[in-house]
Amino acid sequence: MPDAATVSAITPGLLDAIRAVVGDRGILTDASDTAAASEDWRRLYKGRTSAVIRPGNTDEVAAVVKLCVAAGVPIVTQGGNTSMVGGAVPNEDGSELVLSTARLNRVRDIDPVDMTLTIEAGVTLKAAQNFAAEKGCLLPLSISSEGTAQIGGVLAVNAGGNNTVRYGNARDLVLGLEAVLPDGTIWNGLRRLRKDNTGYCLRQLFVGSEGTLGIITAAVLKLVPQPKETAVAFCAVATAADALELFARVQAHDAAAISAFELMSGLGTSFVLKHIPNAALPVEKPAPFYVLVELATPRPNAGLRASLEFVLEGALTDGVVQDAAIAESEAQRAAIWRLREEHSEAQKREGASVKNDVSVPVSKVPAFIDEATAACEKLIPGVRCVPFGHMGDGNIHFNLEQPVGADPAWFLDQDHPIMETVNEVVRKYDGSFSAEHGIGKLKPYMMPDWRGGAELALMRRIKDALDPLGLMNPGKVLP
Numbered sequence: 001m002p003d004a005a006t007v008s009a010i011t012p013g014l015l016d017a018i019r020a021v022v023g024d025r026g027i028l029t030d031a032s033d034t035a036a037a038s039e040d041w042r043r044l045y046k047g048r049t050s051a052v053i054r055p056g057n058t059d060e061v062a063a064v065v066k067l068c069v070a071a072g073v074p075i076v077t078q079g080g081n082t083s084m085v086g087g088a089v090p091n092e093d094g095s096e097l098v099l100s101t102a103r104l105n106r107v108r109d110i111d112p113v114d115m116t117l118t119i120e121a122g123v124t125l126k127a128a129q130n131f132a133a134e135k136g137c138l139l140p141l142s143i144s145s146e147g148t149a150q151i152g153g154v155l156a157v158n159a160g161g162n163n164t165v166r167y168g169n170a171r172d173l174v175l176g177l178e179a180v181l182p183d184g185t186i187w188n189g190l191r192r193l194r195k196d197n198t199g200y201c202l203r204q205l206f207v208g209s210e211g212t213l214g215i216i217t218a219a220v221l222k223l224v225p226q227p228k229e230t231a232v233a234f235c236a237v238a239t240a241a242d243a244l245e246l247f248a249r250v251q252a253h254d255a256a257a258i259s260a261f262e263l264m265s266g267l268g269t270s271f272v273l274k275h276i277p278n279a280a281l282p283v284e285k286p287a288p289f290y291v292l293v294e295l296a297t298p299r300p301n302a303g304l305r306a307s308l309e310f311v312l313e314g315a316l317t318d319g320v321v322q323d324a325a326i327a328e329s330e331a332q333r334a335a336i337w338r339l340r341e342e343h344s345e346a347q348k349r350e351g352a353s354v355k356n357d358v359s360v361p362v363s364k365v366p367a368f369i370d371e372a373t374a375a376c377e378k379l380i381p382g383v384r385c386v387p388f389g390h391m392g393d394g395n396i397h398f399n400l401e402q403p404v405g406a407d408p409a410w411f412l413d414q415d416h417p418i419m420e421t422v423n424e425v426v427r428k429y430d431g432s433f434s435a436e437h438g439i440g441k442l443k444p445y446m447m448p449d450w451r452g453g454a455e456l457a458l459m460r461r462i463k464d465a466l467d468p469l470g471l472m473n474p475g476k477v478l479p
Contacts, residue, residue: 009071010050010097018053021063026103028052037078037098040086041145042348042355044412045441047090049076052098058178058186058217061099065215066184068097074471075099077211079153080124082145084355085440087157087210087476096474101152104217110135115223116175116192121152121216128221137223140167140259144341152216158208160436162260162340165392167224169436170207176220177203182213182467190220205462210438211473213466225298227259231308232294232327234336236287237320240366243291243391245320246311247362250293253311257304261392262292262340263365268386271346271401272339282325282336291321291391292340343388347401352408353386354415356398356422360431365391372398372425379421380414382406395435398422419446444479 019027028034029051038047055061068075074096078088090096104122111117112135119128125139125146132139143149143161155177159170167173176191189203206216237243243263250258266288272279283290295304308326315321327333347353360368373385382403389397400418402411423433423446433446447456456478463470463478 010073014071015051017067018064022055022060026054026056038090040089041082045086045089047092048094049090049096049098050094052100054100054103056103061180061215061217062184062186065180069183073097074474076473077215079150080148082149083440084437085442087438087440091475101150107131112137114192117221117223118190119151120218121150123151125149125154132223136226138226139221140224141170141173144344151219155207155216155219156211157438160395164390165261166259171204173222174203174207174219175222177206178218179206179214179216182472190218192220210477212477227296228298228300229302229304230296231304232333232336233308233324234282235291235324236283236322237289237291238322240289240369242320243289244366246291246315247392249311249315254307257295257297259296260294263391264290264340264388265386267384268343268388269339271350272342275346275349276342279339283323287322292336347386347399350401352402352411354400354418356419357435357437358398358426358431358433359395359435360426360429362394364429365394365396368425368429372422375421375425376400439477441476444477447479
């Protein structure tokens with residue numbers, strides 16, 4: 001497969017041809033626009049591009065792809081640009097064009113009987129949730145960046161989020177897909193069927209592919225009934241093992257009602273209290289760890305609060321939980337969730353951080369946190385370990401904040417040794433070095449060690465078959 005950068009030819013003629021397809025509003029060449037699209041949210045990567053292309057419909061996407069293929073120009077597809085691993089950033093030499101899905105922002109259909117939402121790639125996840133809610137339905141995928149992240153990018157990275165413990169990852173919510181292939185062909189697989197055993201499940205090739213196999217332009221997503229009752233508690237616990245014990249108790253009492261079970265370290269929560277205005281701790285005293293547990297049901301008057309109180313009373317009596325607060329209103333529920341959702345932003349304001357998005361079996365989460373903490377503190381004395389995340393499904397964001405007073409640039413230069421130290425513990429527990437954030441530009445070098453042999457060879461064969469010129473988001477996922 002040729003190196004896409006060596007065949008790139010972004011000429012004024014190519015940009016004029018693209019402009020003729022998408023119109024003046026569909027191509028941005030001003031330096032401020034291209035600069036904003038050339039840097040990731042974490043500011044780890046800064047590339048360069050001649051133009052940001054903004055097609056208005058699927059046909060325009062296909063036409064743009066055909067023009068780029070003819071010129072040998074690589075395409076980096078970009079949604080809300082919220083990737084944590086640099087998955088939507090162009091490279092530094094300016095040889096790639098950014099294709100934004102922002103104008104693919106239509107809801108094509110909502111069916112509250114079929115419980116499906118047919119929606120274009122540029123709709124933000126939050127907007128999609130709102131469209132579903134208007135019909136009395138719930139789109140159960142929820143992530144911290146949902147106000148900015150777009151459906152296409154959410155699916156391309158197979159986002160997980162807060163409700164995975166109950167509803168699964170993004171791929172579990174996809175019934176159908178529409179995508180533009182690397183040669184400009186449009187594949188329309190927008191089927192609403194719950195059962196369709198006709199050949200290979202092509203939609204799952206694109207979900208999680210991070211734009212390396214084609215461009216997702218629309219999807220059919222599963223909906224569920226809107227909850228009629230919720231109950232949310234914020235619990236202080238002494239150890240991650242106590243948090244796991246609480247999860248076991250909630251699960252044994254009513255597993256079907258659990259919609260989220262989130263773990264936060266005391267240190268990470270202190271960063272939120274320090275840097276996020278109006279954040280407040282709902283329990284009396286700080287603790288080493290906190291748990292956010294949410295129960296939800298479409299049944300009215302289901303007694304979820306009484307159920308939660310029953311479990312927490314036993315946990316408090318047995319010393320599993322030190323203190324707990326149950327939300328009395330929607331405002332209190334939102335305030336509790338804010339303590340969890342603002343972790344990434346708070347860490348960003350605290351200083352430089354190295355992020356590890358890993359997963360281990362749920363039963364191994366406490367042991368993983370203890371061992372990874374000890375290993376990282378030995379590697380870099382003074383480093384501040386900030387584990388948090390989706391304990392209910394085993395996905396922990398094991399982040400490392402720079403030591404107090406350390407040089408941020410120096411600390412970020414230690415990212416590979418830090419990630420390798422954490423991943424040694426992950427491997428011990430048969431986990432994964434990439435749980436929900438994807439591979440992007442940050443982690444391809446890990447792929448041979450973790451997915452080498454037949455598995456990586458098969459991925460390469462799929463990539464070569466669909467994208468023989470290597471023009472779809474080059475440099476991402478595969479080493």
